[in-house]
Amino acid sequence: MQVITGTREFQISEPTVVTIGKFDGRHKGHQKLLRKMQELKESMGLRIAVFTFDMAPMGVVTGHPVTVITTNEERRRKLERMGVDYLVEYPFDREIAHMDPETFVKKILVSQMHAKAITVGPDCSFGYMGAGNVELLRILSDQCGFEAVIIEKEQDEHRDISSTYVREELTLGNIEKANELLGEPYTIGGTVVHGNHLGGPVLGFPTVNLLPPPEKHLPPFGVYVTRILIDEKEQTVGSHQRVFGGISNIGRKPTISGDNPVSVETYIMGFDGDLYGKQIEVQFLNFERPEMKFDSLEALKERIGKDRNYGEMYFREHPEFLREI
Numbered sequence: 001m002q003v004i005t006g007t008r009e010f011q012i013s014e015p016t017v018v019t020i021g022k023f024d025g026r027h028k029g030h031q032k033l034l035r036k037m038q039e040l041k042e043s044m045g046l047r048i049a050v051f052t053f054d055m056a057p058m059g060v061v062t063g064h065p066v067t068v069i070t071t072n073e074e075r076r077r078k079l080e081r082m083g084v085d086y087l088v089e090y091p092f093d094r095e096i097a098h099m100d101p102e103t104f105v106k107k108i109l110v111s112q113m114h115a116k117a118i119t120v121g122p123d124c125s126f127g128y129m130g131a132g133n134v135e136l137l138r139i140l141s142d143q144c145g146f147e148a149v150i151i152e153k154e155q156d157e158h159r160d161i162s163s164t165y166v167r168e169e170l171t172l173g174n175i176e177k178a179n180e181l182l183g184e185p186y187t188i189g190g191t192v193v194h195g196n197h198l199g200g201p202v203l204g205f206p207t208v209n210l211l212p213p214p215e216k217h218l219p220p221f222g223v224y225v226t227r228i229l230i231d232e233k234e235q236t237v238g239s240h241q242r243v244f245g246g247i248s249n250i251g252r253k254p255t256i257s258g259d260n261p262v263s264v265e266t267y268i269m270g271f272d273g274d275l276y277g278k279q280i281e282v283q284f285l286n287f288e289r290p291e292m293k294f295d296s297l298e299a300l301k302e303r304i305g306k307d308r309n310y311g312e313m314y315f316r317e318h319p320e321f322l323r324e325i
């Protein structure tokens, strides 16, 4: 996948099927849309191109903080895995926010992205004040020589699946529901960093620490059963991911004094090795309990022992989560 980022000046030379949107989380609705694009890729001989905005600066421009299910980097990985050939992360600024919808389609989608088909959901909006809609796309499709392909929205219990819906369920702590809407587990990925080095030596539970970026939309602080994917580069057969069961705490570790940053601390079951500086993904499967302030490290240690038992029981009941993927 070619990522075109941080620039307005680009040109895709191959003819494409294009879609537009935020694709935060790459939920089941997005997956349906991307599958349709794969069909069009094959039947019309096109490449798949996604137009989206660089998410991080959106909060700066709109003036209120925006949290996301997937960071730019996580979204890239997920779109690449679904066969996207070109990903345009267009800089979000006043100029693009004020562009009229017709100019947006003609200049960016048709000229720069070489769109021969444009695939969107029926509520898609684009251009200044979101004034562009599927009606305009249909009109422009004749003038500009592209096919407008509108797909029905994927629903869950009579509600359209959307990133907003997923974020709501995450905020409520309904991790299983969020995962159902996402079509895969909610994930926090990142590079393993050093913590206070209390986990192994003092508590008897070595942990790996991730620091989610401030824009990452988090479920409530607490302890979750997780599945950990560890990138393994193999010299001859490319890279693959090892799968482990785990038990993770999201929060600020109130038992440990000091102004601790929000972290994701994971005890990986059956893993013994050094992961500092390595890329891992922590996938959230089940909520166990809220994060608590304990009177002593001894009490915390005892509780983490119970958390581990809870995790082990969960994986005995759901062995499918430990299969290699």
Ligand SMILES: Cc1cc2nc3c(=O)[nH]c(=O)nc-3n(C[C@H](O)[C@H](O)[C@H](O)COP(=O)(O)O)c2cc1C
Pocket: 194, 195, 196, 197, 198, 199, 200, 203, 205, 207, 209, 223, 247, 248, 249, 252, 253, 254, 255, 256, 265, 266, 267, 290, 291, 292, 293, 294, 300, 304, 307, 308
């Ligand atoms: C399964 C699990 C549950 C945890 N629960 C809590 C908790 O309820 N309260 C808390 O203050 N810290 C909790 N922690 C975080 C520990 O305080 C932290 O892992 C420990 O201090 C080691 O941190 P370090 O890696 O920075 O040394 C939990 C950690 C794990 C792995």
Ligand SMILES: Nc1ncnc2c1ncn2[C@@H]1O[C@H](COP(=O)(O)OP(=O)(O)OP(=O)(O)O)[C@@H](O)[C@H]1O
Pocket: 019, 020, 021, 022, 023, 024, 028, 029, 030, 032, 033, 119, 120, 121, 122, 123, 124, 151, 152, 153, 154, 155, 160, 161, 162, 163, 164, 165
């Ligand atoms: N449930 C769905 N089924 C099919 N297509 C969808 C679905 N949800 C969104 N899409 C389409 O995917 C594209 C990207 O949508 P986008 O990510 O911008 O919005 P969203 O998922 O509806 O989230 P939000 O809550 O932010 O509006 C759009 O064309 C949209 O119509």
